[in-house]
Amino acid sequence: MQPSEARPDSSLPTRIASSLIGVLVLFGVIWEGRIFLFLALVFILVLGSLELRHMLRNKGIELNMAFLIGGGLVMLLFSLPQLHDIYPGVPWREIALGLVLIGAFSSELIVGANIQRFAYSLMAFLYLPWTLGFFLLLRHSPDGTVGLWILALPLISSFANDIGGYFVGRYLGRRKLAPTISPGKTVEGSIGGILTSFLLLFLFTTIVRSAYPESPFALFRPVEIFIVNLVLSFAAQLGDLTESMLKRFCGVKDSGHFLPGHGGLLDRLDSHLFTVPLTYYLLTIFI
Helix, strand or coil, X not given: CCCCCCCCCCCHHHHHHHHHHHHHHHXXXXXXXXHHHHHHHHHHHHHHHHXXXXXXXXXXXXXXXXXXXXXHHHHHHCCCHHHHHHCCCCCHHHXXXXXXXXXXXXXXXXXXXXXXXXXXXXXXXXXXXXXXXXXXXXXXXCCCCHHHHHHHHHHHHHHHHHHHHHHHHHHHCCCEEECCCEEEEEHHHHHHHHHHHHHHHHHHHXXXXXXXXXXXXXXXXXXXXXXXXXXXXXXXXXXXXXXXHHHHHHCCCCCCCCECCCECHHHHHCCHHHHHHHHHHHHHHHC
């Protein structure tokens, strides 16, 4: 069985242009860090929550937006590095999560218990607001300088998986990876994304290791890079398939229309919502 001939993608120039603009804006925000990153995450929180509400409304499901956005702001505030610097060792995010959940349960009891709304709102909260705080934590771990390059690690992995998976899958793909969830994904594209990610991560960690010999990157030999790449690539593709599953459940093609040629904000953020928290856990446990 031969791979099918790929047809020209008329939206490719638009996709490339919007991707370049998005990467430049993202790089500027991450470079500045702290207040700029916090404000950007607040914007993502609000727009992403609106996209989730729009999608789930197609199934007649309402979300508790006060829980999502208000609880998300609490999670972001309790993830600020200043708070962790002043009171080190205090599990601020766990405290915030407990307060938000108590508030959400109390709200449902007051306004009238709607178990379906609460269940889907809780799922949406864990999917988006809860994960966004890890961007702040990772950006300043172990400090503001090295943290910049550590946060770049999962972002590069996600972007590389997207790019490698798209082109390899488009021109060489023939075996479906998850046909009932995302018919466009192929096994060949998945492998292409993993290999592309490994090559870029190897180049990236080599450069950073030479610039910051005392950083955690000094521990990365090729075998460790390959293992980290496999873990992050799996997380990136799992995040992509998870959002595809959500869109298929809601009966929509895209989560929104935020980025020309790419769809909504969640369509571009899906893999990062898995790779960034996982990178933080790996950093905390092993380094």
